[in-house]
Amino acid sequence: MSEPKRFLGEPVPAPRLAGQTILVNLLLAVFGLFFVLPMLWLVLASVDAAASQQFKLPELTLQQFALALEPDKIQALVNSLIVSLIATVVATVPSTIAAYSFSRHRIPGKQGILLGIVFLSGVPISILIIPIYQLFEWADLLSLMPTGVFLGATAIPFEIYVIKNAIDAIPVDLEEAARIEQAGMVRILLRVVGPLCLPGIMAAAIYGFINTWGNFLPPLVLVSDTAQQPSPVEIYSFMTNNVINYGAIAAYSLIYTLPIILLYVAASRLFRGGFALGGAVK
Amino acid sequence: MSDANVFLGRRLPSRGFEAASLVFMSPAGLLLFALFLAPVGYSFYLGLTNLQLIGPNSVNFHFTGLFNVQAMLRDREFYHSLWVTLLFVVGSGAIGSTAGGLALAMLIQKGHRVLGGVVGGAAMLACTLPPVTVAVMWKATTIADGIFPFLLGMPKVEVLYTYPMTVVSVANVWWLCGLSMLMFSAALRNISNEMIEAAIMERATSIQRFFRIILPSLRPTIVTSALLMCLLSFGNFTLVFLMTGGGPANATNILPLYSYMQGFTFHRLAFGAMLGNVIVLMSALLGLSFVLISSYSARRQSTLTKLGSSDE
Numbered sequence: 001m002s003e004p005k006r007f008l009g010e011p012v013p014a015p016r017l018a019g020q021t022i023l024v025n026l027l028l029a030v031f032g033l034f035f036v037l038p039m040l041w042l043v044l045a046s047v048d049a050a051a052s053q054q055f056k057l058p059e060l061t062l063q064q065f066a067l068a069l070e071p072d073k074i075q076a077l078v079n080s081l082i083v084s085l086i087a088t089v090v091a092t093v094p095s096t097i098a099a100y101s102f103s104r105h106r107i108p109g110k111q112g113i114l115l116g117i118v119f120l121s122g123v124p125i126s127i128l129i130i131p132i133y134q135l136f137e138w139a140d141l142l143s144l145m146p147t148g149v150f151l152g153a154t155a156i157p158f159e160i161y162v163i164k165n166a167i168d169a170i171p172v173d174l175e176e177a178a179r180i181e182q183a184g185m186v187r188i189l190l191r192v193v194g195p196l197c198l199p200g201i202m203a204a205a206i207y208g209f210i211n212t213w214g215n216f217l218p219p220l221v222l223v224s225d226t227a228q229q230p231s232p233v234e235i236y237s238f239m240t241n242n243v244i245n246y247g248a249i250a251a252y253s254l255i256y257t258l259p260i261i262l263l264y265v266a267a268s269r270l271f272r273g274g275f276a277l278g279g280a281v282k
Numbered sequence: 283m284s285d286a287n288v289f290l291g292r293r294l295p296s297r298g299f300e301a302a303s304l305v306f307m308s309p310a311g312l313l314l315f316a317l318f319l320a321p322v323g324y325s326f327y328l329g330l331t332n333l334q335l336i337g338p339n340s341v342n343f344h345f346t347g348l349f350n351v352q353a354m355l356r357d358r359e360f361y362h363s364l365w366v367t368l369l370f371v372v373g374s375g376a377i378g379s380t381a382g383g384l385a386l387a388m389l390i391q392k393g394h395r396v397l398g399g400v401v402g403g404a405a406m407l408a409c410t411l412p413p414v415t416v417a418v419m420w421k422a423t424t425i426a427d428g429i430f431p432f433l434l435g436m437p438k439v440e441v442l443y444t445y446p447m448t449v450v451s452v453a454n455v456w457w458l459c460g461l462s463m464l465m466f467s468a469a470l471r472n473i474s475n476e477m478i479e480a481a482i483m484e485r486a487t488s489i490q491r492f493f494r495i496i497l498p499s500l501r502p503t504i505v506t507s508a509l510l511m512c513l514l515s516f517g518n519f520t521l522v523f524l525m526t527g528g529g530p531a532n533a534t535n536i537l538p539l540y541s542y543m544q545g546f547t548f549h550r551l552a553f554g555a556m557l558g559n560v561i562v563l564m565s566a567l568l569g570l571s572f573v574l575i576s577s578y579s580a581r582r583q584s585t586l587t588k589l590g591s592s593d594e
Contacts, residue, residue: 020488028393028401031386035404035456037429038419045422053422055429094309101306115577119569120318122510124517126538127558127565130545131321131328153317156310185302214412216520221546232414236524239418249418257415264410 042250051247067245068252072227073234077256080213080230083148087212090152091159092205098156099163100193104172114164121157128154129221142224150222151212158211159204166200167193199270206267210260231256322562329556335549343552350556359532360557363540366447367564370522370536374451375458375515376508382455383462383507384500387470390463402463409460417524420453446526446533453525454515461514462507469503470496502579509572516565537561 037055045051046065048058101107102114132150136142170193178188194201216232223229235256238249329350333343354360386405390398408416423429424442431441442449473496481491519538522528528535528543535543538561545554 024389024393025397027385028389028397031389032397032401032404035401035408038416038423038456039404039407041423041429042415042419053425053428055423055432090313094313097306098310101303105303105306107303115573119566119573120314122513122569122572123565124513124519124538124561126517126519126542127325127561128318128321129542130551130555130558131325132317133545134328134333134551135321135324149313150317153313156314156318160310210412214414214520216414217523217542221542232412232520235414235418239421239524246422250422253415253418257411260412261407261410 042253045246045250046254047251048247051245051250053246064245064247064251065255067248068255073252075227076229076231076234079144079228080232080256083144083151083219083230084209084212086145086148087152087155088205088208090149091155091208092201095156095159095204096163096201099160100167100189102160102164103167104175114161117157117160121161125151125154125215126217129217132218133221136222142222144219144223144225144228144230147219147222148212151215151218152208155208155211159208162204162207163197163200166197166203169200170196203267203270206263206270210263213260325555325562326559328552329559331552333552333555335546335551337549340551346552350553353553354556354560359535359540362532363535363537363557364560366533366535367516367537369447370451370454370534371512371515374454375511375513378451378455379458379462379511379515380504380507382459383464384466384504386459386463387466388496390467391470402460402467405460405463407460408456409458411457413457413518413520414524416453416457417521420449420456420521421525424449424453442525443530446530450522450525450534453521454518457518457521458511458514462511465503465507466500469500473499505575505579506572509568509575512568513565513572516561516568537564 041053041055044055044058047060047062048056049061049063050059051064102110107113128150133142136146136150174192174196175188178192183191213230214232216236219230220233220236223233231252235249235253238244238252330345330347331343332339332346332349334340386401390402393401421442424431426438426440428441431437431439434441477495478491481495486494516538519536519542522534522536523539523542526534528539537557541554541557541561543554544557545551
């Protein structure tokens, strides 16, 4: 009588066992430790005056950050910024116009070309190192800027893919409306398509930047002047010292990593906001 | 599909199409050709020469036919490197990262909301980190006195150098898992609740539900994730190079590393290029299967939805 009545068709709740719940959460916690411990070490070591590979409570200090911000280390960060910005521009501008063409024009063999592009975006860059080295050596281009152009070119396939998807999401009706209003091609691109797919373009640009910022082998091989080396190579030389100062490496790695995390957050916001276009045609 | 294209083509003005698309494509096309496609072709040529990094053969190198191919096939380290690459790419990439991502996604779905959010966030954070940073963290936490040897009950053991392949594989899984988790979380959300509830009403155990309903529904995601993780592991030169440098005793000498070593440490650029060509072929095979399988499953999906809608 007091038992609550169950309506027909209402799902029976899954038999939840206390033991199972505990086990699930315990496993989850183990996974969590696995992911958090290395990161926690990095943060703790960066503020520890007696930092080592050990995991311990730090003797709080900022001296590791002072070591990590010596002039040559800052120069490496600036070099990273230069090479990444060059690559971002070199990748994003051509990718945007090519993506527009892919999205809107009738191109013979389009599906095949697009498949090829998707495929290229998965090819590991390390295979290009020897031929590009030989090419740059021959043309006397073994320095930072050409490396940026090269890394930009390697980001193009994925960027075309991302931007094309963003443009595909814009209704053609908007462009037609603009065309009926006698707007020219350039005007349509800059005033109608551009602003609408800006989130997609920005996300692709962020990819281009992050891709270059994280790349280690290309600058190591393709930049002959050590004063032009970007941060990843600086961290590598930190790690190959005879006496490794883990505190300074940790502090420098944190400074080097933080912009990337922020850019990822920005990119994920863009993606979430990018698909709210549907209302424009109603 | 083709109907839609014709439709679009009719609505847009057709004048100057060809010329316009050529102009639009050319900057990206030229860059890709000059710095991506042509170098791959050039690398195939270089692999068949006697090019050296320094010395007389660095300038005056010439075609030597299949000499490097024969040298490679006689090279025992090449076979060892191939094996290690397979272990790394398939073991930690295809299997490790995919299984880890699936386990994580399911635990987060079932576990406490806050704990799941924190763990999922940490996994996502891990896969945003640059490879150099990951290498620093994993080297410091797995050498003697690091936190992982301590947790494993052998604080004085150089775990990184005692089990090098295992450690770089685990580090690779740590880095890639978050991405795979993201794919599986989305796929798990798409499994219809009615199906699960029906199974519960039929008193199916959770193990039966996993193997009969969840795993079959996730099959496309598992394949996509496995192939993507393979490709990403293949590109993960930096992690292994910084953690072990291919050692100790070549234990982690994956093919990209071996190619770099031959080219820039032993100055045999042509032989390095030859090894690079093997990587090109392997990743082409992987990429091709990726493209084929994804387009196949997309076609199957669309047929299924068409069938479904015609039923209604």
